Amino acid sequence: MIVEDGIVAGNVYDKYNTKNPIAAFLMKRFLANVEELVRMTQAREVHEVGCGEGQLSIFLCKEGRRIRGSDFSSHVIEKARTSAREKKCDIEFKVSSIEDLQPERDAAPLIICCEVLEHLPDPEEALRKLVMLAKPYLLVSVPREPIWRCLNMVRGKYLSDFGNTPGHLQHWSSQSFLNFLSTQTKVLTFRKPLPWTMALCQAPCPI
Secondary structure, eight states: OEEETTEEESOSSOGGGOOOHHHHHHHHHHHHHHHHHHHHHTOSEEEEETOTTSHHHHHHHHTTOEEEEEESOHHHHHHHHHHHHHTTOOOEEEEOOGGGOOHHHHOEEEEEEESOGGGOSOHHHHHHHHHHHEEEEEEEEEEBTTHHHHHHHHTTOSGGGTTOOTTOOOOBOHHHHHHHHHTTSEEEEEEOOTTEEEEEEEOOOOO
16 A cells, blocks of 8 residues: 555555455446546547556557546556556556646546545545636546445454545545535436446536
């Protein structure tokens, strides 16, 4: 587990490359839902904010899209660059926190931010920045609580913390997450691939 500036960086559990057949099935459904929502936007250019080790960016690149990725952790960005080279994917990765991203250089027709907001002490401010970057679409996902923690406990993980994955500071049910997103975006549609909540949103037009 990598911790930088008090925040867990990257994936605590390598769900993208898991050999567990149940976890692999869940990830297949997760990626299928991501692909479905991305197709709805018809966006060919994507910026993944909080890209971690770059596995989702690589998946989208192989689907024929122009991808950029950013993450606050220099360690995971280096892993992402290595993985992209190995997979022969031309992806621009850079080290940057959400707070340091700027619309004039970092905006994209589709902003993706998956498995990030639950790690942040101020998700409202992070969402505000994501909305500024989205021109106009934003796709976000978070663990669906309390199902996420229940499944962790079923597999015997993090029992002393009632199944809470290390670094998860925010805990949303599907409805509470959609309510949270609705404070700053227009939620176009959502999906609930177990054990996540995923939403495609549209940034409001500037007045």
